Amino acid sequence: IQEFPHPDFVPLLEKNLYKALDNTGWSYEWKQLYNAIAKYKNEKSVELLKIPFTQVQHKDIRKYHIDFVYTAIQLYKSEIYDSLLWKMWEEENRILPDIYNYLWKRDSIKAFELSKNSMLHSDIFYSSNISLNFNDLDSEENLVSIMLEAILKRDRKLGIEIIQENIKNTNVHQFPFFTDKVIALKDTAFIEPLFERFEKEENAHVYLK
Secondary structure, three states, X not given: OOOOOOHHHHHHHHHHHHHHOOOOOOOOHHHHHHHHHHOOOOHHHHHHHHHHHHHOOOHHHHHHHHHHHHHHHHHOOOHHHHHHXXXXXXXXXXXXXXXXXXXXXXXXXXXXXXXXXXXXXXXXXXXXXXXXXXXXXXXXXXXXXXXXXXXXHHOHHHHXXXXXXXXXXXXXXXXXXXXXXXHHHOOHHHHHHHHHHHHHXXXXXXXXX
């Protein structure tokens, strides 16, 4: 169907989509199902790709659907999926570097606001994207760096405040994402948060750099 997305296949895809919306388990075959739907790049495919957002109630199962929808519209990029991409970022915290750059070009003001929210809630942002980045964990760090750079260019004071908050509160395994910025900026505003976290952190060696 991905090779030959004929309209006659749409009822079949829709029927199987609803069969997949259960809370008993998940299947990797869903990925190909969503890919096939996304290949159509029309209003009907947008309608179908929105279904799992509201129809899947089980939290752990739902995340698989959301990830597969995301990778499907990433694979078959089209302006018709822009609203879904914004929704995925704003409501589901799903954003990857290539999509981030694409959305920034589409609407830099909106992307800037969402970047601030992502960095202020970086633990949620990280955990939401880790499965998407499973085969390229460096992309997560690169995206954090890109976002921070964009924020610092537009509002340096806010950027420093965001880094301060992440020093104090972010999961220790995510802190290396902010290390390079802290070292590059060498702002004295980071001294107190570093000592504050260093004093209470069980994995304090992460902060020695």
